Amino acid sequence: MAWETVIGLEIHVQLNTKSKIFSGASTEFGAEPNTQACAVDLGLPGVLPVVNAEVYPKAVAFGLGVGASISKISAFDRKNYFYPDLPKGYQITQMDKPIVLGGSVDIPLADGTLKQVNITRAHLEEDAGKSLHEEFQQSTGIDLNRAGTPLLEIVSEPDMRSAKEAVAYAKYIHQLVTYLGVSDGNMAEGSLRCDANVSIRPSGTTEMGTRTETKNVNSFRFLERAINFEVQRQQQVLESGGRIVQETRLFDPDRDETRPMRSKETAMDYRYFPEPDLLPVKIDEAFIAEVKNSMPELPREKAARFANQYQLTQADAQVLAADPDLANYFEDTVQHCHDAKTTGNWVRVELLARLNRDDIHITDLALSAEQFGILLSRISDKTISGKIAKDILDALWQGEAQSVDEYIEKNDLKQVSDSGSLAPLIEKIIADNPKQAEQYRQGKTKLLGFFVGQVMKETAGKANPQQVNELVRTKLS
Secondary structure: OOEEEEEEEEEEEEOOOOEOOOOOOEOOOOOOOOOOOOHHHHOOOOOOOOOOOOHHHHHHHHHHHOOOEEOOEEOOEEEEOOOOOOOOOEEEEOOOOOOEEOOEEEEEOOOOOEEEEEEEEEEEEEOOOEEEOOOOOOOOEEEOOOOOOEEEEEEEOOOEOOHHHHHHHHHHHHHHHHHHOOOOOOHHHOOEEEEEEEEEEEOOOOOOOOOEEEEEEOOHHHHHHHHHHHHHHHHHHHHOOOOOOOEEEEEEOOOOEEEEEEEOOOHHHHOOEEOOOOOOEEOOHHHHHHHHHHOOOOHHHHHHHHHHHOOOOHHHHHHHHOOHHHHHHHHHHHHHHOOHHHHHHHHHHHHHHHHHHHOOOHHHOOOOHHHHHHHHHHHHOOOOOHHHHHHHHHHHHOOOOOOHHHHHHHOOOOOEOOHHHHHHHHHHHHHHOHHHHHHHHOOOHHHHHHHHHHHHHHOOOOEOHHHHHHHHHHHHO
C-alpha cells in the first residue's frame, strides 16, 4: 500500500533572558546541578510567581516575524501532571489565551520551490527540570537548574509530508529566532528542542491517522532520523495488521530508533485551569509597534536585498544571509574591497570552508573584515593572483601574517605582469615542448592550459594568469 506521511512539529525555544520566567534565578548554562533553582522554581509553600517582562517583546517579535496575530490580552494556565523534575506538580503555560496566534513560513523544497507551513500558535511557558539516568545506578538524579527557564513553544499545523520538509521547517525557525535575537538557538545546550508528531495514512485519503509524539529531539540530523524510523515503524505495524498506539516516544541515536516512553495524554488529562497567581497581561498597539521598529532585517528580506544590491546569485545571497553574523562580515568586507561578487564568492567558498574545517563560528574569527577586504582588493587590482591570495589567507588564518601588504612585500608575492619578462619565458617553454605546440596548432586548443600551467609553475604562481593566457595564445599562433 502507498502511504502518506503527516508531520507536525512543536518547537521549544529557550528565550535568552538573564533570569527565569517567573523568578529572579539565573538561566546561565553549565552551573552545578541545583545551584540555580530558587524557592519559586522549587514550588515551596507561600511563594508567588512574577512574570519576567523581557519575555513579551521576544514573543511578539517572533509573532511579527511569521506574520501572526498578536494577542492584546494573554493569560497563563496550570497544566497539571506529575513528574519527578516538575517540583510544583504543574507547569505554568498558556492554553486558552496564547501570546501568538497563526502565522506561516515558507520552506525550500528539493525542486527549488517554496512550501508554506502554517503555524497554529506560539505560547509562553516555563521549562521543567532535567532527569539524569546515566550517572546513577538503579536511581534517577534530578537537576532543577532548568526549572522555570522561559520557553516559547511554537506549534505548527500538520503540513509537512516528509522528514526533509520537517528539518527544513525546523532550520528556518532556528534561523528566525537567532536572527531576531530572541534565542541563541544552541541545540546542544537545549536552547531549541523539537517534538515530532508523526502519523501515516493511505495515499489519497484525508482522515488523519493515529499519531505518536517523539519528544525532545535536539539536532536536525536526529530529527530526520527519528521521523524516518517512526514512519517505517508505523508502516510495518499497519501492514502486518496491527494498530498504532497514541503514545509519547523517545529517540535513541545510538540504536537509531524510537521507543515508547508513556501513553499520550490529552488536554483533559492535564486538567488545565487559569493560573490563580498571575493576572492576564495586556499589551497595546504602541508596544507592538515599538517591537516591530526594533526588529532587524529578516533572512529572506536580507537575501533579496543582497541579490539586488550586490548583484549576487540567489544561491550566494541565501548562503550569505543565512547567518546574521556572516552577513555582517560580508558587508563589512565589501566596504574595504568594493567588489561584492568577489567578496561573496570568497566568503562562501574559501572562508566558510575554513570555518567548517576548524569548527569555529564567524564571530570567533581572528581575521578582521578589513584585512580580508584588503586581501581581496589585491586580487582586483592585480597585485596578486587568486592562487597567491589563498596562500596569504592561510597565513593570515594561522597567525603567520598580520598585514596583507606587508606579507606581500616581505615574501615578494607581487604578480608578474611585465610582458617583457614573461615573453622570453613563454618562448622557451614552447620551444621545450614542440610536440604539444604542434598539436595545439592542429586544433587541440585545450593544450593552452598546459602551457599556461607551465608558466605559472616557473613563476611560482606569480604571473598574471589573464596576461599569460593572452601571451601564450599569441606566441602559439
